Amino acid sequence: MISSVFSWLGDGANWSGPDGITHRLVQHLEYSFGALVFVLIIGIPLGLYIGHTGKGGVAIAGVANALRALPTFGLLLYLVIAYSGNLPTDWIYLGPALFVLVVLGVPAVLSNTYAGVQNVDPAARDAARGMGMTGMQVLWRVEVPNALPLIISGIRSSLLQIVATATIAAYVTLGGLGRFMIDGLSQRDYAQMAGGAVLVGLLAVALDLVMAVIQRYVVSRGITGRYALPAASADVVAAESSVSV
Amino acid sequence: MIKFESVVKKYPDGTVAVNGLDLVAPSGKITVFVGPSGCGKTTSLRMINRMIEPTSGTIWLDDQDTGKVDASTLRRGIGYVIQHAGLFPHRTIVDNVATVPLLLGRDKKKARSQAIELMERVGLPASFAKRYPAQLSGGQQQRVGVARALAADPPVMLMDEPFSAVDPVVRAELQDEFLRLQSELGKTIIFVTHDIDEAVKLGDQVAVLKVGGTLAQLASPATLLTDPVDDFVAGFVGRDRGYRALGFESGQLDPDTEQTVKLGDDAAAVGRAARDGWSLAVDDARRPLGWVRAAALAEGKQVTPELLHRGGTLAPVSGSLRGALDAALSSPAGRGVLIDDNGALVGTVTASEVVQRIESQLAGRRNGSDG
Ligand SMILES: Nc1ncnc2c1ncn2[C@@H]1O[C@H](COP(=O)(O)OP(=O)(O)OP(=O)(O)O)[C@@H](O)[C@H]1O
Ligand SMILES: [Mg+2]
Numbered sequence: 001m002i003s004s005v006f007s008w009l010g011d012g013a014n015w016s017g018p019d020g021i022t023h024r025l026v027q028h029l030e031y032s033f034g035a036l037v038f039v040l041i042i043g044i045p046l047g048l049y050i051g052h053t054g055k056g057g058v059a060i061a062g063v064a065n066a067l068r069a070l071p072t073f074g075l076l077l078y079l080v081i082a083y084s085g086n087l088p089t090d091w092i093y094l095g096p097a098l099f100v101l102v103v104l105g106v107p108a109v110l111s112n113t114y115a116g117v118q119n120v121d122p123a124a125r126d127a128a129r130g131m132g133m134t135g136m137q138v139l140w141r142v143e144v145p146n147a148l149p150l151i152i153s154g155i156r157s158s159l160l161q162i163v164a165t166a167t168i169a170a171y172v173t174l175g176g177l178g179r180f181m182i183d184g185l186s187q188r189d190y191a192q193m194a195g196g197a198v199l200v201g202l203l204a205v206a207l208d209l210v211m212a213v214i215q216r217y218v219v220s221r222g223i224t225g226r227y228a229l230p231a232a233s234a235d236v237v238a239a240e241s242s243v244s245v
Numbered sequence: 246m247i248k249f250e251s252v253v254k255k256y257p258d259g260t261v262a263v264n265g266l267d268l269v270a271p272s273g274k275i276t277v278f279v280g281p282s283g284c285g286k287t288t289s290l291r292m293i294n295r296m297i298e299p300t301s302g303t304i305w306l307d308d309q310d311t312g313k314v315d316a317s318t319l320r321r322g323i324g325y326v327i328q329h330a331g332l333f334p335h336r337t338i339v340d341n342v343a344t345v346p347l348l349l350g351r352d353k354k355k356a357r358s359q360a361i362e363l364m365e366r367v368g369l370p371a372s373f374a375k376r377y378p379a380q381l382s383g384g385q386q387q388r389v390g391v392a393r394a395l396a397a398d399p400p401v402m403l404m405d406e407p408f409s410a411v412d413p414v415v416r417a418e419l420q421d422e423f424l425r426l427q428s429e430l431g432k433t434i435i436f437v438t439h440d441i442d443e444a445v446k447l448g449d450q451v452a453v454l455k456v457g458g459t460l461a462q463l464a465s466p467a468t469l470l471t472d473p474v475d476d477f478v479a480g481f482v483g484r485d486r487g488y489r490a491l492g493f494e495s496g497q498l499d500p501d502t503e504q505t506v507k508l509g510d511d512a513a514a515v516g517r518a519a520r521d522g523w524s525l526a527v528d529d530a531r532r533p534l535g536w537v538r539a540a541a542l543a544e545g546k547q548v549t550p551e552l553l554h555r556g557g558t559l560a561p562v563s564g565s566l567r568g569a570l571d572a573a574l575s576s577p578a579g580r581g582v583l584i585d586d587n588g589a590l591v592g593t594v595t596a597s598e599v600v601q602r603i604e605s606q607l608a609g610r611r612n613g614s615d616g
Contacts, residue, residue, distance in 0.1 A: 093320030127331030130296055130403075131345050131393075132321030145335040220335035 001190065005198060008191035019179070021199065027175035028203065031166045032159070035101035038157055043106045044151070047113025051147070052139050057114060073168055076100045080172050097169040104165055105158040112154025126156035145220055152215045156208055163204045167196075177203070181217025246272045247293060247401065247433060252302035254458070262288040263597065264304070265460035271450075272400075273431040273435050279444035280454035280461075281481070289454070290403050293435065294320045324394030324402035324432070325615060328410055330386040332378035338364065338389055339374035345397040356396075363392040368422055384415040391423070395430070405437045420446060441482050445470065446487065453478050465471040467493035491567035496602050498569055498582045499591025500562065508534070508550065510544040523578035526553055531589040533559060536578045557585050562591045566606075570599045 008014060018055075036127070044220045050057050051150045079096035087095050120143050170178030179198025221227055247270040252265040262285040270276035278286040293304055295316045311319055331343050340347075342360035361371050367388045378386055387407060394402055409421075409428045414430045414513035414608040422448065427434065434571030438444055443449045443465040453461045453469070455477055462474045470490035473479040483489070488512040504529045506519035517537040518524035526548055528533045530571065540553065557576035572581030573596035580593035 024526075029356070085612065119336065121331070123327060123329040123331035124333055125331075126296070127325065127393075128333070130320055130325035130327070131292060132317045132319070132348060134317050137348070141481060142333055142335075147334075220377075222333075222335045222379060225379065227377060227380060 005194045008195040014095070014195075021180075021230055024175055024179055025199065025203070027169075028118075028163070028166055028177045028200075031097065031101065031169050031174075031176055032163045032207075034158055035098050035105055035162050035166070036155075037103045039105035039109050039162070040155070043109030043154070043158075044113055046146070046212060047110045047151075048117060048139060048144070048185055049153075051114035051117025052143060054118070057118070061111065066113050067103050068107050070103060071081065072100050072104055072165055073171070075103065075193050076168055076172060082164070093169075093174050094174040097172060098159065100168070101162050101166060105162045106137070108158040109151075109154045112150045112157075113147065114230075116150030116154075117143045119150070120146045134206065143234040146223060148219045149215070151212065154218070156211045156215075160180060160204050163207060164200060246270065246305070246307055247276075247435065248305040249289070250303045251306065252289070252292060252304060253300045254285070254292060254297060255300045259581055261458055263292070263299075263455045266460055268457070268460060268463060269542065270433060270435055272433045274399055275427060275434045275436055276448055276450040276455060277444040277448035277451045278435065278437045279439065279441055279448075279451055279481075282457055284438060284454040284456045286454055287405055288441070288458070290437050293401075293403055294323045294325060296320075298495055304418075316341055318483070322399050324397075324399045326351070326390050326394045326402065326404040326407045328392035330378075330383075333387055334378050334392070337374065337383070338369070338376050338378065338557045341378065341389055342396050343563065344393055345399075347495055349397060360392070360396060367395075367426065376385060384411045384419065387411060387419060391426075395566065402432045402434045402435055404434065406514070407436075408443070409438065409440070411479035416443075423447065436441065445466040445482075453473045453481060474562075491603065492605065492611045493571065494566045495564065496566050497604050498562065498566075498583065498599065498602055499593050500594050501580070503580070503582075505531070505590065506537060506548055509549050510548050512539075512544055512546050515539050515542050515548060520580075521578065523580075524580065525570060525578070525580075525590070526594070527590055528547075530587070532587075533582050533584065533590050536576065538577075552602070557582055559588075561586070566603055569594055570596060570603075573599055 007107055009021075017023070046060070049055075074098055079099060080093060083096065083213025084092045117139075124142055124146070125138060128138045131142065166176055167178030167181055169170050169176045170182045177196050180192050180199070184191070184196060216224075252263055253261070255261050264285075266289060268276075272282070275301050278289060280286055288297055292299050293306075293311065294312060299312070306323075323599070336344075338361045339357050342363055343356040344536075346356035346359065361374050363369055364373065369385060369388050369392070373381065373385070378389070381389065387410070389406065394609065395406075411419065412517045420443065438446055438447075448466055450463060451466055451469050452463045454585075456460045461481075462478045463467060464472070464474075466590040467490060469482055470493070473482055473486075488569045504520070505525050506515050506518050507524060507528070515524050515537055516539050522539050524539060525537050527539055530536055534550075537552055537553040537609045538554070539549055542548070548586040554577045557578070558568075558572045559582050560572035562585055569581055570584065572583070573594055574578070574581070576582065576593075580595055581599070582593055583591045584589050
């Protein structure tokens, strides 16, 4: 059974054409990143605002939790049925699909962003203000750099959820990797169905790795604790070698 | 000069933290706010740079009403040091120090090279420049905090318990260096502490605040110790204030000449130099090393470092009578060792000689100033 999945994945014919894996993969990425862009546009500024001002945190936490509890699939079907008449043709399915992915992705980014900002050492924030930074300067020069690990991990978990859930687009006639799962199911083609699932998993892992690399480069060493090697400074090297003698 | 004019701070919950504070902190001097927890020290301090807005009253910075300038602009001209340093974890030490110059739009390279000079000035090696705050000890972080506050060379510094989160040894070190730095820089400083000893050591003048946010006494440290204005201040400055006030009492002592020995001298030499069975060993620059008990040296034996008794403290001859008395009381020979600015021996005094000096000075003052 597993070998049939591999042979499905390994068959070059399955990769090409409008129904091929390559095209579906591109579609899947389009849905995912399309949704992620909206998630970031909504989640980050709102999270920064709440974290910086301390206003509205409780209300937003409630809304975010409520959003998390929404059944994604049910919401999608409801939106398609309720709004299909009011949307331009191209968006009848795409609109609701993106919407549910955004609803799914916002809570993680939003709550991590505001938690990240709120958790910044109060003494550092106080010092920043006390030295004459304006509110915006405190936010961008102190709060955001220190909140980055949490903000990025919010984006990562949001992206993982979106990529995994973007398969539902296929339920409403759209493409993406979900197609293989649905078509495989209806055609009782186990290899295609499992192959689609494996591809979604691999895509999620690959994207998370990319995010991990980005995180490594944008977060300050002072926060990650991966300090530059002592070799950077001649006198530290001298001190260390004298200790080891 | 910083001037508080009937300043009141009432928090929204009704707490009156500062109640009608009138006070002048003169330019170039250290004014210490001291008092029990919750008496409004931090609130008073933070109203100066408008981290907290006064409910009523005015705070003047020279002839500028602080309430009438943009808060950020005001703060960029005032150094600010807090208890837990509040360094920026994501920035290297040199960039932490250069924060305000960079905010003011100064040239990056120049700001950094000045920051490194400042680091050395506050006792941090330049090799720390590329480190991050988490790689420094608490005391070192506090030094960075001071350097950062000094970076734009502000005439005024506000310091809220800057040395209270480090151990007593490091604290004493930081205090000494702070005083040395201030003698070079001559900033107008408001320094908050709850430690009366720190207040007395650092302050040119000390403001004792009472819970409820009122000023109990504003005086020089010596006056505070010798002449507390009420029971609250007397209780707050503490029990052995009479002894501690001696720290501000300097007086001309008349040290006795001391015969000395050197390392390697033999028992006969020690015996010749000894008075009351003890003689003082010094090095080639006449810096005291310790006391030798003549009886401990067998015939023909030499003075070795192991034989030295180092219990006695050394008092600068130009220092306070408290130091001299302490030197006498702590000396195993009963004679306190006085040294000059280079650390070389001047002579010795006994406790009773110091006490006589103290008594005659105090008596002179009692008769002279009649009240
Ligand atoms: N934001 C606030 N809201 C309400 N009350 C406050 C606030 N900040 C301080 N207070 C109260 O004001 C009073 C003075 O506080 P402040 O922090 O100035 O004291 P302090 O002298 O610095 O004390 P400590 O030595 O403990 O630091 C205290 O009773 C405190 O509880
Ligand atoms: Mg305080």
